Amino acid sequence: MAAPKKGRRQPGQGRPGRALALILIALVALTGGMFLSGHTTPRLGIDLAGGTSITLQARSEPGQESAVNQTNMNTAVGIIERRVNGLGVSEAEVQTQGTDHIIVNIPKGTNEKQAREQVGTTAQLFFRPVLQLASGEPAPEGSPSPSASGSPDEAEQGDGDKATEGGDKATDGKSGEPEATPTTQGRAASGALKADATPSPSASADGKADPTPSPSASEGGSDEALMKKFEALTCTDTKERTAAAEGTKPSEPMVGCGQNSAGQWEKYILGPAAVAGTEIDDASAVIDERTGQWIVTMDFSSKGADAFSKITSELKTQQPPMNQFGIVLDGEVVSAPSVQTTLSKSAQISGSFTQESSQELANMLSYGALPLSFVEESVTSVTAALGGEQLEAGLIAGGIGLILVIVYLVVYYRGLSLIAIISLLMSAALTYTIMVLLGPAIGFALNLPAVCGAIVAIGITADSFIVFFERVRDEIREGRSLQPAVARGWPRARRTILVSDFVSFLSAAVLFVVTVGKVQGFAFTLGLTTLLDVVVVFFFTKPLLTILARKKFFASGHPWSGLDPKRLGVKPPLRRARRTVPADPKEA
Template sequence: MLNRYPLWKYLMVAFVVIIGTLYSAPNLYGEDPALQVSAIRGHDVKVDTLDTVKKSLDTAKISIKSAVLENNQILVRFNNTDDQLQARELVTQALGDKFITALNLAPATPEWLTSIGASPLKLGLDLRGGVHFLMEVDMDEAINKAQEQLVQDFRTSLREDGIRYAGVRRAAGDVVVAFRDSDTQQKGLAHLRKRHIDLTLTDYEDKGQFWVKASMSEAKQKSVTEDALEQNITIIRNRVNELGVAEPLVQRQGTARIVVELPGIQDTARAKEILGATATLEFRLVDENADAAAAMNGQVPPNSELFYDRNGRPVVLQKRIILTGDHITGSSSSADEYGRPQVSIKLDGVGGNRMSTATKDSIGKAMASVFIEYKPVGEPGADGKRRIEKHEEVINVATIQSRLGSDFRITGIDTTQEAHNLSLLLRSGALTAPIQIVEERTIGPSMGQANIDSGLSALGMGTLILVIFMAIYYKLFGVVANIALMFNVVLMIGVMSMIPGATMTLPGIAGIVLTLGMAVDANVLIYERIREELRAGRGVQQAIHLGYERAFATIADSNITTFITALILFAVGTGPVRGFALVLMIGILCSMFTAITGSRAIVNLIWGGRKVKDLSI
């Protein structure tokens, strides 16, 4: 029988509509002003921390909607932004500098929706508000690190080739190697020229000692700084991904700066800590012959350095670095068999070989893991920059029980959260050079709300005009098209809410408006085809059937070509362009379903299989 769907198809349409409605529903509940409390590295958020927060707010008679401790963070919800802002100052004072208190907007989604994974649509920086960072890479430190690496490489390669040298060190921006005689000097020069063709190498004699000087050319220095910038951009992208920010923008600006935009960031202070921290590890052998007390008084052996652990205890380590964090390819936090936090580390092939070579003759000796972090401190100077401070801390000293390779673990970490943060930084990669935030702008929710209001106003006006036109021009069939149009919007929002990482921006709202026009266009093609069939003398049922069937090819062609264009935009575009393309692709798929399958299901329910003399079209 014409124009009758089988039961399964009606159930399918109903199922899709119900699921789309459920997953778009969280967008109706809005958000609560909230505070998010998290701990800095080395500390933990506990139940007594939550008690302190509640007590400080009760004392000030600030009412709260809820306060919960989850995932090592405290989330406190308020009734209005005035209470939120006042509470932030009180909580910050009550907890001190061991915790980070950040402003937040927490979704007010009911628990029954959250239990099925439904969440509000993520909004971009232009709608949600968020943070804009301008970060600058310390290129001088990038050059210094490259030269330090050359010192290590020279020592290793000369030793492996059996060439005896008196010393390798940095001097006035160059790396110099001392030899005891001219023959060894020439062997060393030939060896280094073969291994390092991108360096300028010269030999000379000074005060009876024979030297080889290695200098970086301008091209080499430019290559180092370019690599540092590109690597830092990649690593910052990885760190942003670890923070779970949807649709972030990370891009280069000039020769030494990086722009980072984090829409709807939930913990601004934590973002700054993670993005700005330059963290890595160094593995060194402990100088077991040194006297730590004497070292504290300045009597440090020439081939050793004095460090301290987190409890302030001195540890004397050899200057020779077994391995740096540059060779770390992966890390994860877990607990050992006794429940103590630990970090498992994976090395690349070169790192694994170096670790194996260094530890095969050091079984029974102590090896230390040194955590190194660069952080901006103090107030910005006249140039807008803050002083970069290097913080070094021995986090673990362990006896080497067996020869180590590409996989091993470090312990001695105080808390699970600290292990997680350390793992995150190492997994994201060690920044080639320190980086600091030279500019920070917060785009407030009020500006975002103004954009939302403008976008919704445009969407509402466009939709209203379409609805009125369809109802007047196509009568009852126009009402059917309008119902399908409304379901199309619901489905789009539901799908966007379900996709991890999908973000709605102002161009995305433009994509919705465009999609609504295309959805109505599909119905117009179908209805005009039905009219043609009726004018040709077809029966009502046959006209409806042929109208949908013969218009399908035209609708599919136009939508497929538009979909391919949107797919290309999504593949090559960035930021708002990708957001627009994603909304357009989702909108095309949803409109194809609602305009063809959905509207026909309604038409079939009303007119299908019945004797109808005239159509309201």
């Protein structure tokens, strides 16, 4: 069969140069993004980087000992896992141990300290009205200790501290622009709660005690024990803060502490719980389109909306600080916004939020309401020594396997092995850069099972090359030259490769869905490398072989090209036999 004329593109060849340029540009862009992001190595999981292991013990409320059951424990595991991973700490492991313990493993990395703090705040979330507010910092030597009498001077001090957090303007959720609301101290209320334009106040049906601030409590006239506890409380002392909230029932008033944005401690007297955190359907941090500031939005259930509407309609008529709500998690006031109008099913918390602080508050509101309370029983540091040894052994095994694959390719495919090796390097480069970028993007962390998935992917990728090469060699055995063989062999090889990779990707997807923890790392890596195998074969291996098929070394069937006709047992092309007519036909 005559060889095709030089420079003429065969049917099905396409434009291989464009495909190669496209994938090379993609690799350069990914590499540039990796260096611009400041991350040049993948994030590591707890088994490779070490981290912190926290043991939590479940405790039920008095008279509710049966609450510590498998159902509530599983619910708590799900909430804690979402809460921790909601902070960007991926690969955090949360699992039960025994009947009343939960183990939380947090790998080293971004937000580890913050995640540990959030894991420790595992009690129920409540909205409580603020009855009294004062500075929680210890009084300087020689100055009179702050009292809780509710005098204007003290109220102004507390309000001034909160104004740092909430800003000097508050909105009522109805007007389009912020409107300053002067207080008795001559300044705007701190923070704001905004609702939809048509609130629907209704009576609370939850049967809880009326959270309306009691004059006697706010003036320090009746509950002497609570007032003494409030006056003696120093919020900078961790033990005092913890002891102050212990044993308090939702239906009882309490004292608690919270920090403003300046990091200063403030102490509160809080009324009975008006709304439980379980009544929050959703909470998220968003940017207010009107002001460009970060806010936290909340959506309540129908029961929660009724209770919220009732208490906010009462609080909006109070003077600061008794028009404020304390959002209490594990006995600590995580936020204390003021109320400007009656609120219903939807509300917004606005103030001097940053993206981080708004997302943290939204995360607490979304995942803070656990069915049980927990105490931190132990905290231990996990070293990466064992994982490092296993990783080293795994990399040695993977290296040996890769060397054997390369040796096989060189011995059997000779010149074609160069295409396979370069394609493997391209696949490895794409996999590495994408894994590095996925760390800061989605919190992907590389653990031992994920490394195992990457090693398994070497065989999947090499198998695709072999399928393509064998299809081309089959065409050459049929007597075709190299360029037509590549053009005709690719469609059949393509179908086989796609079917094989689809089965592999489907297996990885099912494994990712039905498993938890580290096994998901294996499934994710296997699925990612399977998709990259399709990209590399389509946009790199096939175009590269198409270009090299025009070179004399491969097109002529050089013995070291891997396409030697003699070694392949090429069949001679079929030729039509000529019919000869005798010059002098004999008579019959």
